[in-house]
Amino acid sequence: MSKHVLVATLLLISASTVSGGPLPIIDMHLHATKVDAQGPPPVAICAPYPSWPVHDPREPAESYAMRFLKEPPCEKPFWSPLTDEALMKESIAALERRNVFAVASGPIDIVKKWQKASQRILPAVEFALAPDAMSADQLRKVLEKKEIVVFGEVVNQYFGIAPDDPRFAPYLALLEEYDVPLAIHLGPGPPGSPLLTPFFKDYTAALHNPMTLEPLLRKYPKLRVYAMHAGWPMIDEMIALLYTYPRLYVDIGILAYAYPVAEFHRYLERLVSAGFGKRILYGSDQMVWPQAIAASIDRVEAAPFLTTGQKRDILYNNAARFLRLSDAEIAKHHGK
Secondary structure, three states, rough: OOOOHHHHHOOOOOOEEEOOOOOOOOEEEEEEEOOOOOOOOEEEOOOOOOOOOOOEEEEOOHHHHHHHHHHHOOOOOEEOOOOHHHHHHHHHHHHOOOOEEEEEHHHHHHHHHHHHHHEEEEEEEOOOOOOOOOHHHHHHHHOOOOOOOEEEEEEEEHHHOOOOOHHHHHHHHHHHHHHHOEEOOOOOOOHHHOOOOOOOOOOOOHHHHHHHHHHHHHHHHOOOOEEEHOOOHHHHHHHHHHHHHHEEEEEOOHHHHHHHHHHHHHHHHHHHHHHOHHEOOOOOEOOOOOHHHHHHHHHHHHHOOOOHHHHHHHHHHHHHOOOOOOOOHHHHHHHO
């Protein structure tokens, strides 16, 4: 069988199981982090939120944040584990149950620990232009050693920094040089992000706008990029950017489990109906809630407007193409 026939055969698989188990999934948006990354555990998240919490300006910002994390406005929230070890083990177990291979970002030392614990972990690194940020020289060494398959999640947006900020340019040049993709946060942070001081005091809704990516895409024409959270809620701008730059992909991120089901499906359907089903990546955005992995997969599989083939594209095929997986890697994922 020729290389092209093999790839075509594997990418067109549409059965629900392989070798007696679930078909493989690629999660392009997993976090390998400490259990207190979202606050002292246990902390909660709704899946989904029935409505977004209201803030009275007389209420201290700190109490809003704590209420959001400790008193979730839903009947069956997800609660985080209590230890770093439990978070890692429960996350890996969730990947194994659904046959998921995950691009995991976080501090390099934690990502390496998770990678050592499971062959399902594909290493990435979280990054922001902060005082303690990895330097461009340090990134070059990481790229030379091929220690990561993706650079990101890049969370400059949380700090009010646009994608084309000049300080970020040396990193982008290196990614293009070494042909390593960029995963950049483009869309929602936590509700009321500026209230989560001092961390996100510079976060702005304006930086949801996908058009902020355009200068980057024009300057680095060989750089592979995917926009995490697909620029929600700015669907028209996202579609315009996807149409103009065919190498750009999006992931569904937190929209898939924390947002009202109708809203997630509406946003996803617009992307698919506009003709971009081949550039949508599944990403769980699992932070400290391992249950989010299954919940987000279930939301994709339950979308009534998606064909079986479109679901497989989102859950596996598009990521395999974007990551340029080899025939052998794809065959291994499929139990071949």
